[in-house]
Amino acid sequence: MPAATPGTPSLLRAMNDRAALELLLTHGPLSRTRIGHLTGLSKPTASQLLARLEAAGLVVATGTDGGRPGPNAQLYALNARAAHVGGLDVTPEGVVAAVADLSGTVVGGFELPYAEGAEAVAQVTAALDGAVAAAGLHRDDLHRLVIATPGAFDPQTGRLRYASHLPGWHSPTLLDELAAALPMPVEYENDVNLAAVAEQRLGAARGHEDFVLLWNEEGLGAALVLGGRLHRGWTGGAGEVGFLPVPGHPLVRQVTRANSGGYQELAGAQVLPRLAREHGVEVPAAPGTDTGTGALPPGSPAAPPGPQVAAAVALLRRAAAEPEGPHLDFLRSYATVLATGLASLVAVLDPELVVLSGAVISAGGDPLRTLLQDELAEIAPSRPRLVAGEVHERPVLRGALESALAAAREEVFDTSR
Numbered sequence: 424m425p426a427a428t429p430g431t432p433s434l435l436r437a438m439n440d441r442a443a444l445e446l447l448l449t450h451g452p453l454s455r456t457r458i459g460h461l462t463g464l465s466k467p468t469a470s471q472l473l474a475r476l477e478a479a480g481l482v483v484a485t486g487t488d489g490g491r492p493g494p495n496a497q498l499y500a501l502n503a504r505a506a507h508v509g510g511l512d513v514t515p516e517g518v519v520a521a522v523a524d525l526s527g528t529v530v531g532g533f534e535l536p537y538a539e540g541a542e543a544v545a546q547v548t549a550a551l552d553g554a555v556a557a558a559g560l561h562r563d564d565l566h567r568l569v570i571a572t573p574g575a576f577d578p579q580t581g582r583l584r585y586a587s588h589l590p591g592w593h594s595p596t597l598l599d600e601l602a603a604a605l606p607m608p609v610e611y612e613n614d615v616n617l618a619a620v621a622e623q624r625l626g627a628a629r630g631h632e633d634f635v636l637l638w639n640e641e642g643l644g645a646a647l648v649l650g651g652r653l654h655r656g657w658t659g660g661a662g663e664v665g666f667l668p669v670p671g672h673p674l675v676r677q678v679t680r681a682n683s684g685g686y687q688e689l690a691g692a693q694v695l696p697r698l699a700r701e702h703g704v705e706v707p708a709a710p711g712t713d714t715g716t717g718a719l720p721p722g723s724p725a726a727p728p729g730p731q732v733a734a735a736v737a738l739l740r741r742a743a744a745e746p747e748g749p750h751l752d753f754l755r756s757y758a759t760v761l762a763t764g765l766a767s768l769v770a771v772l773d774p775e776l777v778v779l780s781g782a783v784i785s786a787g788g789d790p791l792r793t794l795l796q797d798e799l800a801e802i803a804p805s806r807p808r809l810v811a812g813e814v815h816e817r818p819v820l821r822g823a824l825e826s827a828l829a830a831a832r833e834e835v836f837d838t839s840r
Contacts, residue, residue: 433839434839436472436475436838436839437837437838437839439462439464439468439472440472440475440476440481440836440838441836441837441838442462443458443462443469443472443473443476443482444476444481444482444501444832444836445836446458446461446462447482447499447500447501448501448525448526448832451500452485452486452498452499452500453498453499453500454488454496454497454498454499455469455470455473455496455497455499456469456496458472458473458499473499475838476499476838477499479838480502480505481501481502481505481835481836481838482499482500482501482502483499483500483502484497484498484499485498485499485500486498501525501526502525503524503525503526503528504524504525505525505835506524506525506566506831506832506835507522507523507524507525507530507558507560507564507565507566508522508523508565508566508567508568508569508824508827508828508831509521509522509523509551509554509555509565509567509568509569509607509824509827510522510523510568510569510570510571510820510821510822510823510824510826510827511547511550511551511568511569511570511571511820511823512571512614512817512819512820512823513546513547513570513571513572513573513589513592513614514573514589514614514641515537515573515588515589515590515641515729516536516537516729517534517535517536517537517546517550518534518535518537518546518547518549518550519532519533519534519535519550519817519820520532520533520534520535520550520551520553520554521533521554521817521820521823521824522554522555522557522558522560522565523824523827523828525828525831525832525835527824527825527828529824530557530558530559531554531555531556531557531558531559531560532554532557533550533551533552533553533554533556533557534550535549535550535553537590541591542591543591543592543594543597543600543601544597544600544601544604546591547570547601547604547605548562548604548605551565551568551605562605562606562607563606563607565606565607566607566827566831566834566835567607567608567609567610567827567830567831568605568607568608568609568610568827569609569610569611569612569617569823569824569826569827570601570609570610570611570612570823571612571613571614571617571819571820571822571823572586572589572592572611572612572613572614573585573586573588573589573613573614573641573642573644574586574589574613574659574660574663575611575612575613575655575658575659575660576598576611576659577658577659578657578658578659579658580595581595581597581598582595582597583597584658584659584660584679585660585663585666585679585682586682587679587680587682588641588682598611608830610826610827610830612822612823612826613644613646613655613659613662614644614819615636615638615644615645615646615662615819616646616653616655616662616822617818617819617820617821617822617823617825617826618636618638618646618780618781618812618814618818618819618822619634619636619646619648619653619778619822620653620822620825620826621814621818621819621821621822621825622636622778622780622812622813622814622818623648624822624825624829625813625814625821625825626778626812626813626814626818627776627778627810627811627812627813628648628776628778631648631775631776632648632649632650632651632775633648633649633650633772633773633774633775633776634648634774634775634776634777634778634807635647635648635768635769635772635774635776635777635778635807636648636777636778636779636780636812637664637761637765637768637777637778637779637780637781637784638780638781638784639690639691639692639761639781639782639783639784640692640732640781640782640783641692641729641731641732642665642687642691643664643665643686643687643690643691643764644662644663644664644665645662645664645768646662647661647662647768647772649772664686664764664767664768665683665684665686665687665691666678666679666683666684666685666686666687667684667685667686667764667767668684668685668686669685669686669689669763669764669767670763671689671760671763672685672686672688672689673685675688686763686764689760689763689764690757690760690761690763690764692731692732692734692735692783693731693735694760695734695735695738695739695757695783696734696735696738698753698756698757698760699738699742699753701756702749702752702753702756703749703752704738704741704742704749704750704753706734706738707734707737732782732783735783735786736782736783736786737786738753738786739754739757739783739786739787739788739791740786740788742754742787742790743786743787743788743789743790743791746790751790754787754790754791754794755794755798757787757791758791758794758795758797758798759798761784761795761798762795762798762799762801762802762803763802765777765795765799765803766799766802766803769799769803769804769805769807770803770804770805773805773807774807775807775808776807776808776809776810777807777808777809777810778810778811778812779792779795779809779810779811779812780811780812780814780818781812785811785812785815788811789811792809792810792811795809796809
């Protein structure tokens, strides 16, 4: 239909429709009277609105509002099945996929471990098909897909940068091949950026316009949110803090070839066993990891992605559980090396908040956070508040779904189209 112009009845109807859909998304089922009260619409106008949205398949009648004096009121809810979105988290260990309905509920998931020689397009389609099948859907049913990867696709060249450790994802024609294989609009985003999206929408960064998310799992990374928006940089590499030159480690040259830098070498997960031994903390054998293939129940927690990370997580959890003596010295030493790189971010960006996320940092809990806060206060010019991330179940994947949902809702909730 023609685009609505300012002040026309069609534009006002579209605005009211969107307001009502947002209310149903936020509050759950509501009666006509309650929608009228929250939107300021008259009862007849609210009735027309609900009839219009119900006919469009965007709302459904769902039960009545019992337990009050007088006749029971009909309740209306957002039709969560009006659209579905997908999210993929791609790592060197494999691909995890999930499907969510319009309400944000995860309705299907699938995990596909990396296989030697597997092509990226085949990995993506197999994982995605597994997730949509678990949701009882087909690939064509998805409204939008967001794919998370380490590094970032350069907007100028279309090639993946800062992630030489991701096998099979460096072909110059990869994005064209994926576009040919996938029928829905697809967006690609850095994995740590999407963890920040999850925290901004659902977790510790809600209500904050300027924050940094510091992440540590297979690599150190950061997401920068400035004025409420992700800052990606000219090549998409903003936040690749593992490459930072830092005091305490020799200067690393040819960093893209090495796929590492000073901060990564100083404070990455791989240094934890050495730090532990230096402080007399016993270093156990690394726990094993599960590489099974198959459907995931909605809300499945993420296992540590590799033996190196699993070993670091085990050490930090044990130290955080008994933060005294050698354990405390170990935690303080790790807080110092983390603060060394974080201080540079704080000096340049002056964020209101720093969210600590990723399996390694999270394993240190409040003891590590407190020590890091104290150490940062000694070496950084400003003192942002440090908080633990609150999205614990696959934060990168959750961020991919949230990003896809935001775009899908923007389109689906626009009834002027």
